[in-house]
Amino acid sequence: MSNKLKESDVTPEHLFNCSRRQLIRLLGIGGAALSAPLSARAGITDWFSADKQPPLASPPTPMHYSQPPQWQADLTLTPESKVTGYNNFYEFGMDKADPAANARQFKTEPWKITLDGEVHQPMTLDMDQLFKQFPMEQRIYRMRCVEAWSMVVPWIGFSLASLIKMANPTSNARYVAFQTLYDPQQMPGQRDGLNSAGLNYPYVEGLRLDEAMNPLTLLTTGVYGKTLPPQNGAPLRLIVPWKYGFKGIKSIVKISLTRTQPPSTWNILAPDEYGFYANVNPHVDHPRWSQATERFIGPGGLFDVKRQPTLMFNGYGSEVASLYKGMDLRRDF
Ligand SMILES: Nc1nc2c(c(=O)[nH]1)N[C@H]1C(S)=C(S)[C@@H](COP(=O)(O)O)O[C@H]1N2
C-alpha cells in the first residue's frame, strides 16, 4: 500500500468542508463571502505554505512538563506538521490551511483569563500565573472532528478540574461556559458578515459541571513539547477527548460557572446537526453523513489518510460512560 492520497480519500474531505459552507449558505448567511476566501484558496496539498508567511507574533516556546504514564497512550501519533497545518479555527478562515496562514500576527501575550459566575472566588489570571499554579503534563489523546476525520495528538496542559476547584464553585453551579477572545482587529473572520462564516462571535462552548470535572478534560497550553501555535488555539484552549472537536474551544478568555445550560456556537447555528453534548458516537449519524467511520490522518507522509471505525465516546467509554447513565444518547446527542 502506498502512502499516496487517493482521489477517494481527498474527495470526502472537500465534501465535508463544503457541507458546512453549504449549510451556512442554506441558512442564508455568509453570502458572497463563501466564494471570496480570506487567503488565496489553498488546497489539501498546500498544508505547508505557511513557510512563505511573515514571522509569528507570539512564537511557540519549549515547555516544562511531566509525562504521567497513564496518559501516554500507545497510539500512532499524527505528525506535528499536520496537527499545526490542518485546522478548524473559523475566526481565521474556513479552509483547513487558513488558520496557520492567517493567525501568524495573532498576539497572545499578554493574555488574561477570567473565572467567574457561580464561584466563591472569582479571579482573573494571566498565563504566567497559570503556569506557576498548575504543573503541566503531556497527554496523548485521540481527536475526532465532527467532519469524520481524526488525529492522535500529544497535548500539554492540566485538568480543568484543578482550576475550577481553586475558584470554589457555589452549590448553584451546574454548567461551565467558555468564551473565545472577541477581537475583530486580529481575527478577520469576526470582522463582518463577509468573512463571519455565519457563526455568532465570540465563539462559545459549554460543558456540564461533572463533564468539566472529569479528569480527562484538559485545559491545554501546548502541543508537541511547545506552547500552542496560534492556529491550535493559543495560549489556552479546551480539549474534551470523548467529544467532537468543536467542543474544544480555542483562545479562551473567560470561563463562567452557571446554573443553566450555556449556549454553544455550532448548536446555535444548526441545533439538528450539532448537539450540546456532542459525544463521539458511531451509532448517531450526522444528518448529512455517517459517523460510523473516520479518516485518520497518519504519520506516513503528507497524504497518509486511513479509514477506521469510530469508537463510542472516541474510545474513552470506561472513563466517561457513567456520566450519561439513564440518558437517551440519540435524543441528547
Ligand atoms: N474559537 C474556535 N474554537 C474552535 C473552532 C473554531 O472555529 N473557533 N473550531 C473547532 C473545531 S470544529 C475543531 S475540529 C477543533 C480543531 O482543533 P485543531 O485545529 O487544534 O485540531 O477546534 C475547535 N475549536
Ligand SMILES: [Mo]
Ligand atoms: Mo471539528
